[in-house]
Amino acid sequence: YLFNRIIFAIFFVLNLVLWAEQSSAAIPFETLITLLALWFGISVPLVCVGAYFGFRKPVIELPACTNEIPRQIPEQRFYRHAVFGITIGGVLPFGCIFIQLFFILNSIWSHQIYYMFGFLLLASTMLMITVSETCILLCYFHLCAEDYHWWWRSYLTGACTAIYFFMYSIYFFHKLTIVGTTSLVLYFGYTSIMVILFFLYTGIKGNMLQLMTSC
Numbered sequence: 001y002l003f004n005r006i007i008f009a010i011f012f013v014l015n016l017v018l019w020a021e022q023s024s025a026a027i028p029f030e031t032l033i034t035l036l037a038l039w040f041g042i043s044v045p046l047v048c049v050g051a052y053f054g055f056r057k058p059v060i061e062l063p064a065c066t067n068e069i070p071r072q073i074p075e076q077r078f079y080r081h082a083v084f085g086i087t088i089g090g091v092l093p094f095g096c097i098f099i100q101l102f103f104i105l106n107s108i109w110s111h112q113i114y115y116m117f118g119f120l121l122l123a124s125t126m127l128m129i130t131v132s133e134t135c136i137l138l139c140y141f142h143l144c145a146e147d148y149h150w151w152w153r154s155y156l157t158g159a160c161t162a163i164y165f166f167m168y169s170i171y172f173f174h175k176l177t178i179v180g181t182t183s184l185v186l187y188f189g190y191t192s193i194m195v196i197l198f199f200l201y202t203g204i205k206g207n208m209l210q211l212m213t214s215c
Contacts, residue, residue, distance in 0.1 A: 003196070007196070010193055015027050073147050085142065088138075093161040094168075127161075127202070135209065165194075
């Protein structure tokens with residue numbers, strides 16, 4: 001539900017920019033009202049129904065017993081700190097997709113035809129595998145070092161791939177001949193939507209697969 005609001009807010013701001021420029025690409029106000037009606041008429045009730053059935057399911061029980069008093073974590077070396085592990089964890093998954101990312105961004109912003117859907121499927125599969133393996137491996141190293149704070153770390157390790165995606169989009173922006181503030185806002189606005197989607201996708205994949213292996 002929060003994700004929908006963020007995406008709609010970004011989209012609405014971008015549409016305001018197009019309205020201000022009197023662009024034909026701007027979506028009419030009636031269409032926005034229709035989208036809001038679909039959101040509150042379909043998405044919100046489905047969220048409530050999903051939450052109802054979700055809270056009725058039994059709580060996930062971990063196989064290991066935990067103490068009420070948290071155990072003291074030994075002092076960690078610099079390469080076992082959370083920031084270092086999260087930063088390194090996003091490099092390998094991004095390396096699997098950055099070539100396809102170049103062609104996808106070219107097709108969006110340079111009006112070129114993208115036709116390598118088979119390679120895109122292969123790259124997506126490799127991305128899912130590398131995200132899961134990277135999260136599991138780094139979590140194993142942290143657990144061996146008696147650091148049990150792995151929940152958010154496993155999520156952010158996979159989601160860090162989106163940070164490299166955003167950094168690459170900045171590099172790609174300098175290769176384009178985009179002139180004007182409006183084009184700049186549109187580029188980074190739509191790119192931010194893709195980055196948020198990618199952040200959630202890779203983070204959830206890493207966290208859920210890590211949870212499955214831990215249980």
